Amino acid sequence: MTTYDDRASLADLTSTAERIRQSVEGVIEGKPEVVRLALTVLLAEGHLLIEDVPGVGKTMLAKTLAKSIDCSVQRIQFTPDLLPSDITGVSIYDQQRREFEFKPGAIFAQIVIGDEINRASPKTQSALLESMEERQVTIDGTTYTLPSPFMVVATQNPVEMEGTYPLPEAQRDRFMARVSVGYPSPDAELQMLDVHGGVSPLDDLTAVAHAHDVVKLIEAVREVYVAPPVRRYVVDLVSATRSHPDLRLGASPRATLHLLRAVKASAALAGRDYVLPDDVQQLAAPVLAHRLLPTAQAQLNRRTAEQVVQDILQRTPVPAAHARGEMPPGAGIRGF
Secondary structure (H helix, E strand, O other): OOOOHHHHHHHHHHHHHHHHHHHHHOOOOOOOHHHHHHHHHHOOOOEEEEEOOOOOOOOHHHHHHOOEEEOOEEEEOOOOOOOOOHHEEEEEEEOOOOOEEEEEEOOOOOOEEEEEEHHHHHHHHHHHHHHHHOOOOOOOOEEOOOOOOOEEEEEEOOOOOOOOOOOOOHHHOOOOOOOOOOOHHHHHHHHHHHHHHHOHHHOOOOOEEEEEHHHHHHHHOOOOOHHHHHHHHHHHHHHHOOOOHHHHOOOHHHHHHHHHHHHHHHHOOOOEOOHHHHHHHHHHHHHHHHHOOEOHHHHHHHOOOHHHHHHOOOOOOOOOHHHOOOOOOOOOOOOO
């Protein structure tokens, strides 16, 4: 529960978010929109899926975000022979004590980096389902709570590459947003040669925030105001994916919740204590597209899920300015 003292220090907490952003951008050159989305997902209590071809900095982004925060970090290299118990942990019989002792797996960390998640079998991938949704792990009938904050940052290669398994729909739906890093611009790549050519920039990277700072930021984001017309706008966008002719699977109610939480975090990062329809439009594709399954005809027509989301954004009426119920700056949470 947020106390009065916590609320009074929200201005300091937003500066903490800015320090994290600058720390990550100091390593990931030329991708400010990707860094912002990663920070948005962190403050919205979500999980991030980074998808792109090898060598563009997917794992570097995840490791930089983790190292910028003073918290526990575990990295899991997903391989075809990885077992679910390698992730969640296992109970081992102690002969001296004559009882089973639980050995926690790599999932028991505040930031978990899943490298090339789609190279493991679907059975192993499913080991993450409970932890990502309920922030707990159940082993042999005993439930263990995961630390807070808790975030899974997973990378995956495109499904057409050798040795990959498609992520199940239930697994993709657990990720709040998906982002593609993409190739850097020539100038950014030239700067990368200067910065990364000698030593890894992670070697000199120090934490600029603590885990309890992130928890307070998350609590502050929860208090961001969303007017009823904007809430209806979020629901209308998600509902439209379930009846679009180019989609055979639309977004779930979980996607609605994820989109709402994401836009609240985005508004806070923009220095506002209320959400605008612009926030919803900017995050609709990253939050919804990876959950959608185009029809066979849409795939033949080379229609992507991102294009369908843009089509839905154009067709869905935007709340009128007088109906948004926007709060004037400073009228809600102090500090944003």
